[in-house]
Amino acid sequence: xxxxxxxxxxxxxxxxxxxxxxxxxxxxxxxxxxxxxxxxxxxxxxxxxxxxxxxxxxxxxxxxxxxxxxxxxxxxxxxxxxxxxxxxxxxxxxxxxxxxxxxxxxxxxxxxxxxxxxxxxxxxxxxxxxxxxxxxxxxxxxxxxxxxxxxxxxxxxxxxxxxxxxxxxxxxxxxxxxxxxxxxxxxxxx
Numbered sequence: 109x110x111x112x113x114x115x116x117x118x119x120x121x122x123x124x125x126x127x128x129x130x131x132x133x134x135x136x137x138x139x140x141x142x143x144x145x146x147x148x149x150x151x152x153x154x155x156x157x158x159x160x161x162x163x164x165x166x167x168x169x170x171x172x173x174x175x176x177x178x179x180x181x182x183x184x185x186x187x188x189x190x191x192x193x194x195x196x197x198x199x200x201x202x203x204x205x206x207x208x209x210x211x212x213x214x215x216x217x218x219x220x221x222x223x224x225x226x227x228x229x230x231x232x233x234x235x236x237x238x239x240x241x242x243x244x245x246x247x248x249x250x251x252x253x254x255x256x257x258x259x260x261x262x263x264x265x266x267x268x269x270x271x272x273x274x275x276x277x278x279x280x281x282x283x284x285x286x287x288x289x290x291x292x293x294x295x296x297x298x
Contacts, residue, residue, distance in 0.1 A: 155215030
């Protein structure tokens with residue numbers, strides 16, 4: 109693909125790894141944009157807004173690059189589940205998710221300021237959790253760090269012990285919907 113220099117406006121090692129799997133050359137320039145939590149917005153709107161804000165902050169600093177911003181949130185029962193503040197909050201989140209289906213939404217924003225081009229989209233994936241005991245939740249939490257992950261879990265880290273099935277993009281649950289991103293980047297390069 110013939111793209112301008114690509115910048116990932118995220119410090120997420122998971123997103124960087126997903127981009128590497130696409131064989132894309134990119135630089136990481138984390139965005140310092142504050143995330144907004146507005147109950148008036150739908151999950152798709154909220155993630156797109158936050159992704160756009162993150163990409164725009166970096167695009168203003170590097171206007172000749174194609175900047176990719178992303179925001180992933182977990183939604184369950186109409187509520188947002190962000191990153192837990194501590195292990196007790198992580199335990200509560202997993203207990204709330206167990207035995208139920210929830211949505212993982214990732215908003216992605218591509219901005220090339222100098223070319224006056226941008227594209228923002230969101231992808232939603234349904235994730236069904238197994239029924240879990242308190243001991244199983246503690247066992248899962250002992251194997252990974254939940255504090256930097258929306259919903260207190262990472263599907264790619266022992267996810268098979270807590271997730272029974274997903275409907276949609278697996279990479280979206282990791283933090284970047286690579287299937288849709290590939291389509292968007294091909295259209296960008298055309």
